[in-house]
């Protein structure tokens with residue numbers, strides 16, 4: 001009995017890692033997608049890359065509003081003992097740079113951002129973000145989704161920068177954008193916030209946060225599929 005309680009306590013401290021083990025298949029599907037693997041081995045189709053670039057620019061604009069809503073929830077619901085506001089403000093500032101980065105990359109690759117029409121997977125993902133912006137959705141659930149969205153990109157693009165990969169030199173900057181150590185550290189800070197919130201959350205919130213994580217992973221897979229010319 002004593003031993004079982006100890007395991008449960010340990011799992012409560014790091015619920016995220018427990019979930020990532022439990023949902024390993026879909027997590028690997030999102031972070032080791034064929035599109036990412038094609039960047040990593042240098043066989044990436046440049047028209048797929050340009051599709052991803054244009055569609056992601058639209059996504060990031062919706063993502064900014066979502067992050068603003070998470071910031072508002074943090075202000076209303078968090079005791080901020082873990083410096084949540086600072087981390088979220090840093091995220092907003094990074095997204096400002098990210099939007100500028102997309103504009104520069106688009107002009108480099110000849111992608112006309114004003115002509116981009118959002119595809120179904122992108123519209124579905126943006127609608128999901130909007131659903132999380134509702135005041136009915138708790139901070140713990142929204143920040144779990146937020147961490148997952150950032151972590152998928154960090155894990156995916158860092159994979160393309162490992163030793164022995166064949167990532168094309170003109171895509172290195174893209175991989176570094178999300179695969180750099182600073183972004184990894186930022187994702188780690190978000191994960192700590194999420195684990196701290198989940199350790200204190202009600203069973204209902206924990207259940208909703210786990211569903212939000214799974215929803216994010218499914219949307220990320222669909223987003224990569226769309227970039228490869230799927231849905």
Ligand SMILES: Cc1ncc(CN)c(N)n1
Nearest residue numbers: 056059060149150153223
């Ligand atoms: C689809 C998607 N997911 C995540 C990220 C990282 N902010 C992004 N730019 N686009």
